[in-house]
Amino acid sequence: MIEFEPTEEQQLIVDTVRQFAANEIRPQAHDAAESRKLPENVLAQAHELGLVALGLDEAHGGGGDRSAVTGVLIAEELAYGDLAIALAILSPSLTGLPVTEFGTDPQKAEILPALVGPSFCAGSLALIEPDFRFDPFRPTTRAALDGGDYTLRGHKCFVPWLDSGDHVLVIAMEDDDPQAFLVPRNTKGLAATPERNLGLDALPTVEIELDDVRVPASARLGGDAGCDVHSIIDRGRIALAATAVGVSRAAFEIARDYAKEREAFGAPIATKQAIAFKIADMAIEIDAARLLVWEAAWLLDSGAKATREAVLASRQAAQVALVVTDGAVQVLGGYGYIRDYLPEMLHRNACGYTNFETLTLI
Amino acid sequence: MAISFELTDNSRCARDFYRKMAVEQMRPIARRYDVEEHALPTEWVDYYWEHGRKGPPTDFSTPADGMVQVCIQVEELCWGDAALYLRMPTASLGGAAVGSAGTFKGDGPPIWGAMAITEPGAGSDTAAIQTTADFDGDEWVLNGTKIFCTNGEGASQFEGGFVVVWATVDKSAGRGGIKSFVVPAKTPGMKLVGLEKKLGIRASDTATLLFENCRVPADHLLGSAKVRKKDPSKTGDKGFKGAMATFDASRPIVAAMAIGIGRASLDLCRDELEKQGIRIRYDAPRCDLTVIERDFIDMEAELQAARLLTWRAAWMMNHGKPNNLEASMSKAKAGLAVTKITQKVVELLGPIGYSQKLLAEKWMRDAKVNDIYEGTQQINQLIVARRVLDYSSSMLR
Numbered sequence A: 001m002i003e004f005e006p007t008e009e010q011q012l013i014v015d016t017v018r019q020f021a022a023n024e025i026r027p028q029a030h031d032a033a034e035s036r037k038l039p040e041n042v043l044a045q046a047h048e049l050g051l052v053a054l055g056l057d058e059a060h061g062g063g064g065d066r067s068a069v070t071g072v073l074i075a076e077e078l079a080y081g082d083l084a085i086a087l088a089i090l091s092p093s094l095t096g097l098p099v100t101e102f103g104t105d106p107q108k109a110e111i112l113p114a115l116v117g118p119s120f121c122a123g124s125l126a127l128i129e130p131d132f133r134f135d136p137f138r139p140t141t142r143a144a145l146d147g148g149d150y151t152l153r154g155h156k157c158f159v160p161w162l163d164s165g166d167h168v169l170v171i172a173m174e175d176d177d178p179q180a181f182l183v184p185r186n187t188k189g190l191a192a193t194p195e196r197n198l199g200l201d202a203l204p205t206v207e208i209e210l211d212d213v214r215v216p217a218s219a220r221l222g223g224d225a226g227c228d229v230h231s232i233i234d235r236g237r238i239a240l241a242a243t244a245v246g247v248s249r250a251a252f253e254i255a256r257d258y259a260k261e262r263e264a265f266g267a268p269i270a271t272k273q274a275i276a277f278k279i280a281d282m283a284i285e286i287d288a289a290r291l292l293v294w295e296a297a298w299l300l301d302s303g304a305k306a307t308r309e310a311v312l313a314s315r316q317a318a319q320v321a322l323v324v325t326d327g328a329v330q331v332l333g334g335y336g337y338i339r340d341y342l343p344e345m346l347h348r349n350a351c352g353y354t355n356f357e358t359l360t361l362i
Numbered sequence B: 001m002a003i004s005f006e007l008t009d010n011s012r013c014a015r016d017f018y019r020k021m022a023v024e025q026m027r028p029i030a031r032r033y034d035v036e037e038h039a040l041p042t043e044w045v046d047y048y049w050e051h052g053r054k055g056p057p058t059d060f061s062t063p064a065d066g067m068v069q070v071c072i073q074v075e076e077l078c079w080g081d082a083a084l085y086l087r088m089p090t091a092s093l094g095g096a097a098v099g100s101a102g103t104f105k106g107d108g109p110p111i112w113g114a115m116a117i118t119e120p121g122a123g124s125d126t127a128a129i130q131t132t133a134d135f136d137g138d139e140w141v142l143n144g145t146k147i148f149c150t151n152g153e154g155a156s157q158f159e160g161g162f163v164v165v166w167a168t169v170d171k172s173a174g175r176g177g178i179k180s181f182v183v184p185a186k187t188p189g190m191k192l193v194g195l196e197k198k199l200g201i202r203a204s205d206t207a208t209l210l211f212e213n214c215r216v217p218a219d220h221l222l223g224s225a226k227v228r229k230k231d232p233s234k235t236g237d238k239g240f241k242g243a244m245a246t247f248d249a250s251r252p253i254v255a256a257m258a259i260g261i262g263r264a265s266l267d268l269c270r271d272e273l274e275k276q277g278i279r280i281r282y283d284a285p286r287c288d289l290t291v292i293e294r295d296f297i298d299m300e301a302e303l304q305a306a307r308l309l310t311w312r313a314a315w316m317m318n319h320g321k322p323n324n325l326e327a328s329m330s331k332a333k334a335g336l337a338v339t340k341i342t343q344k345v346v347e348l349l350g351p352i353g354y355s356q357k358l359l360a361e362k363w364m365r366d367a368k369v370n371d372i373y374e375g376t377q378q379i380n381q382l383i384v385a386r387r388v389l390d391y392s393s394s395m396l397r
């Protein structure tokens, strides 16, 4: 039966995360971006909420709730607070979820306990490469068996790199098949250089060079069986799309409230159709994008392949985020361009959705 | 409850039932009745009345999607042909009015319903209509001109037809004075004075109706005769509010109609591309996508976005949730998205897109009306804006 209402448990989670986003994350968003520093206390608090642990393997301390629908509900709310902080909070999932899904028992035992431990521990995913021709399903980074070990060669960028993490999941081509490898950050031959990007100022990310990085065969995610990188990418796209909806909603609310307050020519600007219609369109597009995300997530949960739906949802949500955050800058006029106000940052963050490809946040 | 996009067996069954009808009964005659603009598509009317209207087999012991299923059915029929869908012998919009404002009880199922609101001088601004209703003896007397009345020919001329006419009983009361009246076909004083020639949906009759001292019994007024002068929208007045409530029910339906046409266009486009060996790749890297693939994927996303907004608005009705905002959202989105999609398909198909050999050009013409009637794009934006800004209609007009 067609239903548009989360379960009671999901709604409870949404309410909790929404409050957390509004009360704890949002107030820190501006300063975090300006200082390019994550608010450690917020990461710690979020860790205590157990949002990431919820989806990890039960046998290793996680909650075992692999519902993508629950995941997108959480992701939207966190990103509504702030995208950079949300990505940081969810970063343990970048390694934790693929390991939960595909990892061998020893891999789970190695990676997961730290992620659900007493303090926050970040994860990391190296997928994207600095090339406009980048194809997530066919990265140019290569993995080759050499003796009993794998050697990895290639170049990755936009790799989340928080202080607390110790592994990065590297996606590389092994013969004709993309596979994932668990690489300790301090492995010889791995060189990380901090990045600066258009947005996401508070989130530490790096470019990494993999220069004959050697890892044991046991570092291959899933062991002999390997893993399904396609499904990792689909899921990550849906997750990112959910955060795009959250960012859009943040921009929409700021624009809406500002438009009701700001007066020009003797009346609130929201009483002018040029502004009111923009705000109406924002509301429509945000709801539409959210429903596409929900549908794609629901499809994943039903066990179906969701490549097409993930593409539709993520393209649409990316477009909506761009238009809505741009619209918010416009509604605030000159103030929209000033960094004391959030819309310009939201807009810079939203611009990334056309470039990020995928992140396994849920 | 849990978020779900799984259709019930009943919905699937209904979808297949109407798809078959669309393929077998509608598509074969779609072009013909586009060309023969004002001809009554008798084979379709007869088929629908004798077989089609029985509807799909339904298993009442299993769950149903309610209004969502209705949207699915409408989408299928309009995938077949939107103009023929509008030319079905049903209560159509008239029925929605009767249902929403609620006291009229016809004998047996009425056929050929129509809703006459629009006048030469008042369309979007429904409160500005000039048609009057005066009480005389125990009858209402209607005077005025109604235009653009869908199904108006059948509703005013055929046995079993009826027109729901909006008129004011008290001009000084503004919208509080506006009421709707049921006028059975062939009532003296109601005249069919013309049928429009249109860009699209040509098989659907769009009538001009003249009311000259047209008398109907007192009980043909829908809802209460009381005139509330003060802010009728905030009172329990069923008149204007009841009439407006019909839009909350009918806008998702119109959105579903648009979506049916949009899907017809996209399906055709995909088929034509595949004939040329072009398949849409969903797993190709961004930079490798052709312009056609990009456009196609964007159109699919837009269509699905509109469909989900529509289903949500319909689903809210199932649960008795007020859906004024969501109904307008779905209509605004679907009306515009499908207008653009059908235009784009004509473009993508090149010369054959413009040719009448295919139906793409027809669907482009048919689609556009969905962004005009049942509240134009702008009127639905207004409604959404008022809702999200929490403004009254006087603050944002």
Ligand SMILES: Cc1cc2nc3c(=O)[nH]c(=O)nc-3n(C[C@H](O)[C@H](O)[C@H](O)COP(=O)(O)OP(=O)(O)OC[C@H]3O[C@@H](n4cnc5c(N)ncnc54)[C@H](O)[C@@H]3O)c2cc1C
Pocket: A273, B093, B114, B115, B116, B117, B118, B121, B122, B123, B124, B125, B147, B148, B149, B150, B151, B198, B201, B206, B369, B372, B373, B374, B375, B376, B377, B378, B379, B382, B397
């Ligand atoms: C094929 C067809 C079938 C129809 N069927 C029916 C029917 O069965 N029954 C019926 O009653 N009517 C019917 N209509 C009429 C239809 O509902 C009206 O045409 C529509 O509501 C617009 O009214 P209008 O044509 O008077 O345009 P106007 O109201 O004059 O609008 C002209 C333009 O101004 C814009 N506009 C108007 N007000 C505002 C505002 N406040 N803010 C911003 N922009 C505004 C509109 O969006 C539009 O773009 C039908 C129309 C067509 C074409």
